Amino acid sequence: MRGREDTRRVVARWTGIAALAGATVWMTLDARGFERVLRALAPNESAWLYPTKPLSALVLEQVWLATAASVLALALGSALGTLALTGFGVAFRDLVLSVGSLAQTVPTVALMALLVPLTGYGPEPVVIALTLYGVLPIALNVIAGIEGVPPEVRDAAAGIGMGRAQRLLRVEIPLAMPVILGGVKNVVVVNVSAATLGAVVAAGGLGMPILAGFHDYNDAFILEGALPAIALALLADRLLTVRPRWDRG
Amino acid sequence: MIEIVGLTKTYGDRRAVDGLDLTIPTGELTVLLGPSGAGKTTVLRCINRLVEPTSGSILVDGVDIATLDPVALRRSMGYVIQNVGLFPDMTVRENVAAVPRMLGWDRRRIAARVDEMLEMVGLDPERYGDAYPRQLSGGEAQRVGVARALAADPPILLMDEPFGAVDPLTRERLQREMRHLQAKLRKTVVFVTHDIDEAVLLADRIALMRDGRLEQHDTPEALWRRPANDFVSRFFGENLGLRVIIRHCLADVTLKPLPHDAGGLPRVDAGVSLKEALAELVGRRARALLVMRDGRPAGVFDFDVLVESLSREDGRARA
Amino acid sequence: MDGADVQLHQRARAVAVAASVLGAAAALVPFGLVLRTTRIDRGVSVSLASALGVWGAALVACWLAVAAMALSRMPLRTRGVAASLIAGAAPVLALWRAGAFAEAYAKQAGELSRVSLGPGFWLTAAAAYVAVFAATAWLEAGPLRATVSYAPFAGIAAVLASGAVSGIGIAREYANNADAFVRQLAVHLGYVGASVAVGLVFGIALGLTAARRPSAEPLVFGVLNVLQVVPTLAFIGLLYPVLTGLSRSVELFAALGVRGVGWAPVVVVLSAYAVYPIARNTHAALASIDPATVDAATGIGMGALRRFAMVEAPLATPVVLAGLRVALVQSTAGAIIAGLVGGGGLGTFVFLGASETASDLMLLGVVPIVGLALLFDRGLSAIEGALSPWKEPA
Numbered sequence: 001m002r003g004r005e006d007t008r009r010v011v012a013r014w015t016g017i018a019a020l021a022g023a024t025v026w027m028t029l030d031a032r033g034f035e036r037v038l039r040a041l042a043p044n045e046s047a048w049l050y051p052t053k054p055l056s057a058l059v060l061e062q063v064w065l066a067t068a069a070s071v072l073a074l075a076l077g078s079a080l081g082t083l084a085l086t087g088f089g090v091a092f093r094d095l096v097l098s099v100g101s102l103a104q105t106v107p108t109v110a111l112m113a114l115l116v117p118l119t120g121y122g123p124e125p126v127v128i129a130l131t132l133y134g135v136l137p138i139a140l141n142v143i144a145g146i147e148g149v150p151p152e153v154r155d156a157a158a159g160i161g162m163g164r165a166q167r168l169l170r171v172e173i174p175l176a177m178p179v180i181l182g183g184v185k186n187v188v189v190v191n192v193s194a195a196t197l198g199a200v201v202a203a204g205g206l207g208m209p210i211l212a213g214f215h216d217y218n219d220a221f222i223l224e225g226a227l228p229a230i231a232l233a234l235l236a237d238r239l240l241t242v243r244p245r246w247d248r249g
Numbered sequence: 250m251i252e253i254v255g256l257t258k259t260y261g262d263r264r265a266v267d268g269l270d271l272t273i274p275t276g277e278l279t280v281l282l283g284p285s286g287a288g289k290t291t292v293l294r295c296i297n298r299l300v301e302p303t304s305g306s307i308l309v310d311g312v313d314i315a316t317l318d319p320v321a322l323r324r325s326m327g328y329v330i331q332n333v334g335l336f337p338d339m340t341v342r343e344n345v346a347a348v349p350r351m352l353g354w355d356r357r358r359i360a361a362r363v364d365e366m367l368e369m370v371g372l373d374p375e376r377y378g379d380a381y382p383r384q385l386s387g388g389e390a391q392r393v394g395v396a397r398a399l400a401a402d403p404p405i406l407l408m409d410e411p412f413g414a415v416d417p418l419t420r421e422r423l424q425r426e427m428r429h430l431q432a433k434l435r436k437t438v439v440f441v442t443h444d445i446d447e448a449v450l451l452a453d454r455i456a457l458m459r460d461g462r463l464e465q466h467d468t469p470e471a472l473w474r475r476p477a478n479d480f481v482s483r484f485f486g487e488n489l490g491l492r493v494i495i496r497h498c499l500a501d502v503t504l505k506p507l508p509h510d511a512g513g514l515p516r517v518d519a520g521v522s523l524k525e526a527l528a529e530l531v532g533r534r535a536r537a538l539l540v541m542r543d544g545r546p547a548g549v550f551d552f553d554v555l556v557e558s559l560s561r562e563d564g565r566a567r568a
Numbered sequence: 569m570d571g572a573d574v575q576l577h578q579r580a581r582a583v584a585v586a587a588s589v590l591g592a593a594a595a596l597v598p599f600g601l602v603l604r605t606t607r608i609d610r611g612v613s614v615s616l617a618s619a620l621g622v623w624g625a626a627l628v629a630c631w632l633a634v635a636a637m638a639l640s641r642m643p644l645r646t647r648g649v650a651a652s653l654i655a656g657a658a659p660v661l662a663l664w665r666a667g668a669f670a671e672a673y674a675k676q677a678g679e680l681s682r683v684s685l686g687p688g689f690w691l692t693a694a695a696a697y698v699a700v701f702a703a704t705a706w707l708e709a710g711p712l713r714a715t716v717s718y719a720p721f722a723g724i725a726a727v728l729a730s731g732a733v734s735g736i737g738i739a740r741e742y743a744n745n746a747d748a749f750v751r752q753l754a755v756h757l758g759y760v761g762a763s764v765a766v767g768l769v770f771g772i773a774l775g776l777t778a779a780r781r782p783s784a785e786p787l788v789f790g791v792l793n794v795l796q797v798v799p800t801l802a803f804i805g806l807l808y809p810v811l812t813g814l815s816r817s818v819e820l821f822a823a824l825g826v827r828g829v830g831w832a833p834v835v836v837v838l839s840a841y842a843v844y845p846i847a848r849n850t851h852a853a854l855a856s857i858d859p860a861t862v863d864a865a866t867g868i869g870m871g872a873l874r875r876f877a878m879v880e881a882p883l884a885t886p887v888v889l890a891g892l893r894v895a896l897v898q899s900t901a902g903a904i905i906a907g908l909v910g911g912g913g914l915g916t917f918v919f920l921g922a923s924e925t926a927s928d929l930m931l932l933g934v935v936p937i938v939g940l941a942l943l944f945d946r947g948l949s950a951i952e953g954a955l956s957p958w959k960e961p962a
């Protein structure tokens with residue numbers, strides 16, 4: 001029973017991922033085919049593909065913005081989270097938790113716009129804003145994950161003679177992984193989504209055709225940006241929705 | 250009186266209760282005893298219709314409960330479970346007041362009753378009344394559970410392993426208090442447990458169950474002397490006799506007359522159970538004990554007295 | 569006082585000292601205030617310390633004092649009150665004197681010139697937040713702690729009300745746009761109210777459904793999760809042809825002002841986002857109620873309705889409110905997007921400011937958004953706490 005159920009879930013998950021990935025790649029690479037679809041969806045327009053840049057370039061920009069911000073946020077966030085749990089840094093744990101819940105009150109796009117006077121237009125304000133936005137959620141999840149390890153498990157690990165570092169690496173981090181990964185997923189998905197807004201500060205990405213579409217009342221441009229943006233975001237979400245084997249069932 | 254007739258409950262093709270016939274007399278405490286999975290909880294939950302039987306019927310004072318409104322039925326029965334199930338967002342007072350409030354009692358009556366109940370289960374209303382469940386120990390929470398069940402003075406009390414989740418010392422105290430409470434209140438109690446000592450201490454009668462069926466239904470003394478089958482004797486094991494003597498106290502047995510030089514014997518109070526008296530003999534390495542009643546020597550207890558008393562009637566004397 | 573408390577107090581020292589260092593640095597970094605000859609000029613930056621003269625020295629002195637107190641052996645209560653009041657005074661002082669500086673600068677550089685609050689000022693505010701956070705750990709929970717925690721806000725409000733800062737950029741933008749500001753604030757709050765109302769209705773209904781019928785749970789949360797993941801701009805983009813079509817074909821929609829852009833897609837998108845946190849929390853709240861509690865409620869004779877009203881709903885309410893809080897904060901921040909697609913709201917100032925690179929105009933939109941979000945967050949947290957006296961205080 002359990003086995004069949006598991007297999008079904010795995011098959012469903014990978015079918016979804018393959019479909020989303022296939023759709024994204026197809027839209028990106030087969031410009032003519034995608035144009036035909038857009039033409040069918042918006043027959044009244046006179047142009048269907050955003051003229052300034054090919055879709056492949058826009059998708060790459062979007063992915064690059066999200067990846068850069070996610071990697072930075074992951075590095076800084078896990079460092080911050082680990083610091084807040086060890087040695088001198090423990091003093092800052094409560095502060096990190098308190099500020100973490102406040103960070104969401106600043107709209108991402110506002111942060112991007114406010115950074116422009118300091119950094120100029122382009123990808124910089126987007127990467128900086130998204131990184132700042134992602135650091136705290138990652139740190140919060142690292143803290144929550146490691147603090148969530150049951151004390152008896154910690155005790156047992158110490159009891160069988162593991163040192164502090166060993167305990168952290170072999171027991172606490174693996175057990176905290178589902179929570180940490182949950183945070184990583186949220187941050188990556190938010191970044192893939194929010195990279196669309198980079199268009200506002202001329203960072204490129206899939207927001208460009210959408211904004212151009214709003215500006216020119218062109219449905220096709222809007223869809224040309226929106227469809228791959230949605231596919232990418234869903235793909236990131238599906239890919240990162242994982243549970244370790246011991247946590248399933 | 251609760252009459253259970255041909256009760257069967259199946260889950261899928263598993264028979265949790267299998268054609269059970271059982272009569273539970275009014276004013277007595279009947280223990281449903283049996284190994285885990287025997288179907289005890291299912292029987293109990295059929296009585297207040299938290300579970301609907303697959304077939305068979307249950308009559309309370311001659312009325313088939315299937316014809317009654319389940320909600321009204323449940324309000325006429327107290328219900329205590331192992332995990333207590335106190336309402337975490339209500340104070341102790343509000344928890345105990347739950348049923349009277351549903352029954353529409355007026356405020357003053359509820360307030361008076363709540364305090365009375367708390368005192369009855371040994372909790373100071375001043376100190377505990379406004380506490381929330383999370384502030385209580387396991388034993389205290391269980392007392393509140395009992396107080397809540399008794400608040401509306403229901404004639405029937407259903408208890409499912411009520412003391413199963415507290416530490417051994419507290420459990421023993423709660424059992425003793427339960428015994429005194431029942432001696433006073435004389436409710437019709439159906440008490441589920443898998444703990445033989447608890448069953449022997451509290452029961453007027455024990456209904457021993459296995460795999461959804463009734464193996465034997467009788468007083469603990471009778472179960473000891475006349476086990477109906479192999480399962481019964483194996484379930485209780487060799488030392489049931491040693492357990493049963495906790496039900497009888499020194500005041501109920503015929504003691505030996507006082508000798509001339511009784512002064513040197515260790516003393517015990519007549520209110521003590523035979524089991525404790527026996528423990529005293531062993532513990533002090535004494536041959537005999539001087540039994541004191543109201544501060545005066547009443548006779549001598551020794552091993553012969555014990556054996557003599559065991560060969561007598563089944564009848565159970567209460568403390 | 570037990571060991572855990574002592575440890576907590578010790579740790580607060582480190583945090584307060586770190587905050588003081590940050591605060592002093594903020595006063596000294598060379599971009600405390602931005603001086604511009606016109607509102608969209610890039611301008612030149614100066615440090616708060618140098619711009620504010622003797623008051624700049626006072627600002628640095630505040631931070632030294634906070635650090636010294638943090639390391640001192642002063643009694644906890646005195647230390648907590650003094651350090652948090654002094655730290656809280658720093659941004660108030662900076663704001664007040666920046667106002668005076670701006671007026672002087674305007675006399676010298678002309679009416680079109682601007683003085684804007686730069687990163688140094690915002691860092692000062694952040695340092696004050698951290699320092700007050702640390703220093704109040706030395707005080708017991710209660711009215712005194714609440715008073716010193718909120719005193720800095722009162723100080724800022726007093727300075728704003730006094731008119732002493734009317735020369736600062738953001739205040740000048742406000743003065744120029746006062747009517748539009750009030751209107752767009754109302755529009756913004758309208759978006760928040762509408763989307764959260766829709767989120768509450770659907771969120772509670774779907775959360776209840778998922779809790780009552782586990783077979784429906786994967787479907788409900790599968791769909792809500794997808795909605796949550798769709799990027800805002802792409803979501804509005806997808807709605808564009810749909811809403812355009814609707815307004816063309818249905819009179820009523822056209823009359824209501826439904827268009828591919830404007831208020832309609834914003835309300836739809838924000839509502840869709842608001843459902844998820846409320847549905848999730850409703851479901852989690854009901855699922856986390858101890859089965860023994862429900863069993864006991866049924867066992868003592870509560871019918872399904874009464875059990876819901878007396879037991880399940882009160883237990884679930886604080887958790888549902890936490891979901892509502894998330895939805896409120898999310899909608900308040902998210903409604904900024906309306907400014908990009910012709911829907912008005914406070915985002916209007918942000919995107920207008922962005923297109924003109926007028927930071928002060930952007931701030932006129934952003935500061936109230938953040939303020940509102942904080943207000944909702946703190947307010948609902950307080951209500952949640954008040955509604956659940958039975959829980960361990962956080």
Ligand SMILES: Nc1ncnc2c1ncn2[C@@H]1O[C@H](COP(=O)(O)OP(=O)(O)O)[C@@H](O)[C@H]1O
Binds near residue numbers: 266290291
């Ligand atoms: N709701 C249920 N669904 C399926 N099986 C159940 C259910 N309740 C009880 N059972 C099964 O019925 C049998 C008797 O259970 P129960 O009455 O709880 O036993 P006891 O209380 O004696 O331990 C067990 O095998 C149990 O697994």
Ligand SMILES: [Mg+2]
Binds near residue numbers: 289290291
């Ligand atoms: Mg049971």
